[in-house]
Amino acid sequence: MRAVIAEDLALLRDGLTRLLRDNEIEVVAAVGDGDALVHAVLRERPDIAIVDIRMPPTFRDEGLRAALHLRERTPETAVLIVSQYVEGTYARELLADGRGGVGYVLKDRVMDVDAFVETVRRVADGGTALDPEVVAHFVGRRDDRLAALTPRENEVLALIAEGRSNAGIAESLVLTVGAVEKHVASIFKKLGLPPSDETHRRVLAVLAYLDSAC
């Protein structure tokens, strides 16, 4: 697997590069701002871009903007945003096109190296990953569509938002995979998501989850 890293703090950039290399992920470029990221991705066509939000020159959301731009220009490159803070607004923007291959997690998650590497691989493979903290923001919301979900289905949906597979959800909730599949099917039905490929429906379900708060 080939990755491009965009992070302006050299300390973290080097650390992340080492962490990925130690875990058999090739880092083909490590850059420090949004423009350099876009150039590196267009040149290298990596499987995944791992991007910090706040970077020079304005230290606002250039990383996010560059990532959204890349989602349009090079849909085959997955994007994982790794930031010091999570904002629900940004999560919605990243997922808005309804495609997978996108993630948004806190930098803290790097500390659990195995889980972080797993997240990188999952997103690169077209999955999604939202930080539990983003998901937690949206607990206790009001939305007619979500009101129809049972508490159990809500739990399952929150885990889908984090990017867990059915097997992962089953493990986490101590259910059988079959039971989880039933819940997932019920969630899709209640949210009115048309049958299509599984990833796409999962992203749409997460979007419904995030939008429910607006």
Added chain:
Amino acid sequence: MISRLPLRRTARALAWAVLLIDLFVLVVWAASGGGRFWPVWVWLGTGLVVASVWWVGESTGGFRRLTGQAVLISLFLIGVWAAAGGGSFWPVWPIAGLGLLLGLRAVTRGVQNEARVEELTQSRAGAVEAAESQLRRIERDLHDGAQARLVALGMNIGLAEQQLAKDPEKAQEHLAEAREAAGAALQELRDLARGIHPPILADRGLDAAIRALTTHTAVPVSVDVDLPERPPAAVETAAYFVAAEGLANALKHAQASRIDIDVHEREDAVVVRVLDDGRGGVSEAGGLRGLRQRVEALDGSLRIASPEGGPTVIEAVLPCVR
């Protein structure tokens, strides 16, 4: 805040009224069959009133410049008098009038200045106190939170190092604890940073930041932010916290069924208004008191209107000195 604006506004309103009177007089003169054009005296009189109100109210000119103007006018009148061959010294009347106006102006200015000094002294003391208590809070949060966690983290790493050779399993336990402490420290630092300046406010400005506040509220909130450009950072931050605190207050105490947050520009100031249809009776304590200090530190004003039974309006006017 004492402002020159009301006086200027009065002068403007007066000017319109006088214009109407003057037109009316003209109509009366025409209707009464013309003759000697007496309306000119009414015009002169009313014009003098407007001019003096304007002159007294207009403080941008500076007192010294106005005095200079008065002296020049006086000298001109005396010149006219001399050129007309002397006689009874009539310029004494307009000169006395000018002197009177100058005196009036000096008095109004003195009163305005005094009130302004009083107000600035108070708001500065409030600002210093607010900054001081905020710094103390941050220091305490750092001391009890992130710093303590980092100590624990270092300790656990030290223990792990010591155990590595003898008892790898124990070492692993210490490392897991160290990681947990690092995570908790990060969480605390993030919360602290958010309280000082929320990231989305820096990234996207007021509209997005206020909207982000309303994404998981139990009560519907309408947000209307209409600003031609981003205000100066200090104003933007204060406006955000007015909206945030107003919203938190309404959600916590008001039992409101809807909340409106409105931000717009008015005469070089940003106006933030939070309105709820709840039960009213809001007292200014805690967060709202801190809010007043924050607003007054920027020379702004905070108004809280909350009769028993509601509705509650919290409005801050924040001058934008660019």
